[in-house]
Amino acid sequence: MVIGFCGSGSMAAAMARGWAGAADSMLFSDAGSGRAKALAEELGGEAVGNAEVAERADLVVLAVKPAKLDEVAPELQAARSLVSILAAVPVRRVSDAFPGAEVLRLMPNVGVEVRRGVLCVAGEASEATREKLELLGHVVELPDDDFDEATAVMSCAPAYLALAVEALADAGTAAGLDAELARELVIETTAGTAELLRIRHPADVRKAVASPGGSTEAGLEALDREGAREAFEAAVRASLERMRT
Numbered sequence: 001m002v003i004g005f006c007g008s009g010s011m012a013a014a015m016a017r018g019w020a021g022a023a024d025s026m027l028f029s030d031a032g033s034g035r036a037k038a039l040a041e042e043l044g045g046e047a048v049g050n051a052e053v054a055e056r057a058d059l060v061v062l063a064v065k066p067a068k069l070d071e072v073a074p075e076l077q078a079a080r081s082l083v084s085i086l087a088a089v090p091v092r093r094v095s096d097a098f099p100g101a102e103v104l105r106l107m108p109n110v111g112v113e114v115r116r117g118v119l120c121v122a123g124e125a126s127e128a129t130r131e132k133l134e135l136l137g138h139v140v141e142l143p144d145d146d147f148d149e150a151t152a153v154m155s156c157a158p159a160y161l162a163l164a165v166e167a168l169a170d171a172g173t174a175a176g177l178d179a180e181l182a183r184e185l186v187i188e189t190t191a192g193t194a195e196l197l198r199i200r201h202p203a204d205v206r207k208a209v210a211s212p213g214g215s216t217e218a219g220l221e222a223l224d225r226e227g228a229r230e231a232f233e234a235a236v237r238a239s240l241e242r243m244r245t
């Protein structure tokens with residue numbers, strides 16, 4: 001399968017890295033920054049114009065900013081099968097822009113780069129497309145109407161979780177640990193906790209670590225006092241508000 005990216009920014013790069021070696025070839029376009037050429041050099045593939053992406057790719061990934069949809073659509077009309085990753089753009093709006101193509105709405109997160117992403121999908125995917133998406137991680141079928149809320153918790157969340165990791169490691173460094181060591185300890189703890197959370201409820205993990213009167217309990221009380229939960233709620237609300245403006 002030839003996969004073509006219209007747009008070669010952060011998310012296109014993450015998906016392309018995840019697919020490296022799994023596509024017959026990859027095509028990349030950009031608006032002139034040179035990121036398409038850099039990705040083609042990094043992963044093998046070609047930097048081409050939008051029209052060529054549409055003509056040659058079996059699957060086109062629409063990976064420009066949402067506001068660019070109307071700008072690129074006329075150049076991509078030859079696309080036969082198209083996956084839109086545009087945040088907050090309903091599948092109907094993309095189908096209307098590409099009447100001749102099979103259109104799928106996709107919301108990935110950056111975990112796709114290491115084939116451990118979450119990919120929310122709306123629309124009918126062909127078997128070949130579904131197979132390619134499953135290579136990148138955990139595929140969840142979702143009604144189009146739920147995409148914004150899903151985006152706020154699965155597509156934005158890697159940044160929030162990265163912030164938590166960074167803050168914890170910085171706190172360890174402030175407490176006297178070597179910075180590299182603090183980061184290593186927190187990252188490996190995060191990876192192990194993520195595995196554990198696949199089989200245990202978050203509340204059970206919290207309780208298992210925080211024995212009554214212990215140091216973790218004191219830490220959790222401090223997080224409550226400082227409004228950690230409210231801060232995450234505010235982050236999700238702010239993302240949704242931004243998506244809808």
Ligand SMILES: NC(=O)c1ccc[n+]([C@@H]2O[C@H](COP(=O)([O-])OP(=O)(O)OC[C@H]3O[C@@H](n4cnc5c(N)ncnc54)[C@H](OP(=O)(O)O)[C@@H]3O)[C@@H](O)[C@H]2O)c1
Nearest residue numbers: 007008009010011030031032033035063064065066086087
């Ligand atoms: N970042 C994420 O974690 C994430 C997650 C899920 C979904 N998304 C969605 O993915 C899309 C891209 O986001 P991003 O973060 O990857 O943005 P980005 O890093 O800003 O990349 C946007 C890309 O679009 C290119 N572009 C702009 N106009 C173009 C045109 N006329 N023809 C061809 N390419 C053009 C830009 O070219 P230049 O390089 O030349 O500027 C750039 O390569 C957005 O719709 C976003 O909602 C992002």
